[in-house]
Amino acid sequence: MLHSILPLLGLLAVPAAAQDAPVLEVYTYDSFVSDWGPGPALETAFEESCACDLRFTAAGDGAELLARLRLEGARTEADVVVGLDTSLIAMAAETGLFAQHGFEGRAWDLPIAWQDDLFVPFDWGYFAFIHDRSLETPPASFEELAESDVSILIQDPRSSTPGLGLLLWVKAAYGDGAEAIWEGLSDNIVTITKGWSEAYGLFLDGEADMVLSYTTSPAYHIIAENDDSKMAAPFEEGHYLQIEVAGAIASSDELDLAMEFLDFLTSDRAQSVLPTTNWMYPARLPEAGLPEGFETLIAPETALIFPAGELPEIRSMALDEWLTALSR
Structure with a gap:
């Protein structure tokens, strides 16, 4: 009898205000809510002022996030979506x-x-291939990479935003010649992973010479690990720009709270968290500036990006070229 009463007593001990607190459901990508990602710190900070229960749901990588939203449609339980990017917002808006x-x-x-x-931007960065300092002559362009014996790990553009970013990077740099570049790169590719985390983990395990990531990735190793052995290779063609965004679901029962979260996400407090948890540049520079170590990162001379409205058609064309080239 005592055992059946104890759970009830525990429930009664919870303050009524806590039981009635509104829940804000936020869909995002896997690494955002990892122990080392920004999710835990942002959740704590936002709940201090919102009198709510902020709940993150990981839904794979950015492209998988959009696929889930499309599947759920108006029935989605999400109030906010964090982690779409400039390559996906046109399709998300549709x-x-x-x-x-x-x-x-x-x-x-x-x-x-x-x-x-x-969509509200919350951070940004440039795609790049990361390598260990021990790689004596890292390629300085896609053409050099294709002609070399350097092995690479990349992500699938159908499920991963970095993978899609690479697809658009090659297309922006080479236009009609993109398919030929992919044919040249086909024998450099060790594997194509579903998302960023898998590829970067394999790279750290020594499975390939280079991995598709961001120019900011070395900052993690410098700041968190006191390790300056990882570098981003500057490419002559320029680097493709990614801006990550968040948006509120119009049908949300907590739309005011969702807007409050978007406002918080772009506040100085939240933006200060992102450089050393999501390892990207903040969309609004914090008052304290960037952490020491970011000044060592490469700064691409050319930023490549397609207008959002053109991306659905370009993405479809580039994906067909990619699939054709890698199937040969």
């Missing part, structure tokens, strides 16, 4: 699921002007 945010007048510290009434 779902009709997102609400206008009203933050258009906000100032952003981004390499390009930002104008979008559905």
Whole structure:
């Protein structure tokens, strides 16, 4: 009898305010909510002021996140989505699921002007191939990489935002010649992983010479591990720019709270968390500036990016070229 009463007593001991606290459901990608990602710190900080229960749901990588939203449609349990990017926002907007945010007048510290009434930027970076300092002559272009014996790990563009970013990087740099570049790269590829975490883990295990990641990735090793052995290879073609975004679901029962979270995500407190947890540049430079170690990173001279409205068609064309080239 005592055992059956104890759970009830525990429930009664929970303050009524805690039981009635609104729940904010946030869909995001896997690494965002990992122990070393920004999710735990952001959850703690936001809950201090929101009188709510913030819950993160990991849904794979960014492209998988969009696929889940499309599948769930208006039935989605998400109130906020964090982790789509500039390669996906046109397709995300077509779902009709997102609400206008009203933050258009906000100032952003981004390499390009930002104008979008559905999606709020929260961080950004450039795609790059990361290698160990022991690699004597890292390739300085896709053509050099294709002609070399350097082995690489990449991600699938159908499930991974970095994988899609690489697809667009090659397409932006080479246009109609992209398929030939992929044919040349086919024998450099060790494996194609579903997401970023798997590929980077294999790279750290020594499975390949280089891995597709970000110019900011070496900052993690420098700051968190006191290890300066990892480097990003600067490519002559330039580097493709990724801006990560968040958006509120229009049908959410907690739309005001969702907007409050978007506002928090771009606040100085949240933006200060991102450089050393998500290892990207913040969309709004914190008052304290960037952590020591970021000044050592390469700064691409050319930023490559397609206009969002053109991306659905370009993505389809580039994916067909990629599949054709790698099947030969």
